[in-house]
Amino acid sequence: MKTHIKNLKSIFLLTIITIIATACSKNSDPTPDFDETNLAPFSIEFDNIMGDRTLSLNNTATPYTNAAGEQFSVSQLQYFISNIKLTTATGKTYTVKQDESYFLIKSSDKTTRFAKVNVPESDYTKLTFTIGVDSLRSTMDIAQRKGVLDPAGGMTDGMYWGWNSGYIFFKFEGNSNVISDDVNGDPTGKKAFRYHIGGFGGYSSPTINNIKTVTIDLNKAGIAKVRKDRQSNVHLFVDVMKFFNGSNNFSIAAHPTVMFSQYSTTIAKNLTEMFKHDHTEN
Numbered sequence: 150m151k152t153h154i155k156n157l158k159s160i161f162l163l164t165i166i167t168i169i170a171t172a173c174s175k176n177s178d179p180t181p182d183f184d185e186t187n188l189a190p191f192s193i194e195f196d197n198i199m200g201d202r203t204l205s206l207n208n209t210a211t212p213y214t215n216a217a218g219e220q221f222s223v224s225q226l227q228y229f230i231s232n233i234k235l236t237t238a239t240g241k242t243y244t245v246k247q248d249e250s251y252f253l254i255k256s257s258d259k260t261t262r263f264a265k266v267n268v269p270e271s272d273y274t275k276l277t278f279t280i281g282v283d284s285l286r287s288t289m290d291i292a293q294r295k296g297v298l299d300p301a302g303g304m305t306d307g308m309y310w311g312w313n314s315g316y317i318f319f320k321f322e323g324n325s326n327v328i329s330d331d332v333n334g335d336p337t338g339k340k341a342f343r344y345h346i347g348g349f350g351g352y353s354s355p356t357i358n359n360i361k362t363v364t365i366d367l368n369k370a371g372i373a374k375v376r377k378d379r380q381s382n383v384h385l386f387v388d389v390m391k392f393f394n395g396s397n398n399f400s401i402a403a404h405p406t407v408m409f410s411q412y413s414t415t416i417a418k419n420l421t422e423m424f425k426h427d428h429t430e431n
């Protein structure tokens with residue numbers, strides 16, 4: 150009889166524990182902040198500029214001038230944008246489905262200037278994105294890296310170093326006469342600068358980490374009112390001159406080639422300063 154009561158006791162206790170556990174698991178799975186069945190189009194426009202001028206390629210006749218007084222032209226500019234998030238005025242953040250959140254912006258192809266995603270209908274006051282490709286995706290199985298991330302697909306346009314070093318986040322090349330002849334040994338005789346900025350940190354042997362996150366307050370230049378029957382577009386000016394003239398300013402003559410090296414971390418800080426919100430189309 151005594152054992153029977155003991156059993157009843159333990160059954161009762163077990164029931165209580167189960168109820169508590171169920172309640173806890175319900176609490177850790179809160180009501181979703183957004184209605185994901187009601188997605189609407191949203192885009193970010195990456196409008197590349199160079200100081201107060203539009204960015205044009207191979208402008209050797211009308212070169213740009215940086216803060217160091219060096220004249221230069223641009224032959225190539227491309228960069229990865231990923232992991233887009235939008236936040237409402239009440240602080241609710243929607244993270245775009247990761248598989249649909251990688252974009253390669255190429256100055257040689259105007260159609261690539263839009264990062265087009267789908268997000269729940271709402272008014273958003275804050276935009277967040279990553280310059281480059283996160284470490285998780287960089288080390289994922291190749292089958293999980295499709296489209297612009299597929300190293301074998303020919304779509305990365307020379308933006309991939311190999312799995313140990315990952316993707317080139319920001320590639321910027323051009324020509325300047327301030328470069329001494331012997332630096333790059335360009336066979337065409339042009340004096341070229343080459344900046345290939347990347348580095349996701351790595352795991353087995355941690356390397357440089359140049360992953361940068363940009364957060365933009367949309368309140369000043371226009372919040373994004375995302376609705377199904379509209380195309381809300383956050384129009385950013387991307388001032389590439391900040392690459393040279395940002396808070397860690399440097400001269401082409403001093404650093405004509407920067408790739409996977411410690412100095413790239415100095416330049417990477419400038420990348421976050423390039424993105425300015427100009428206006429929003431709703």
Ligand SMILES: [Cu+2]
Nearest residue numbers: 194384428430
């Ligand atoms: Cu616009």
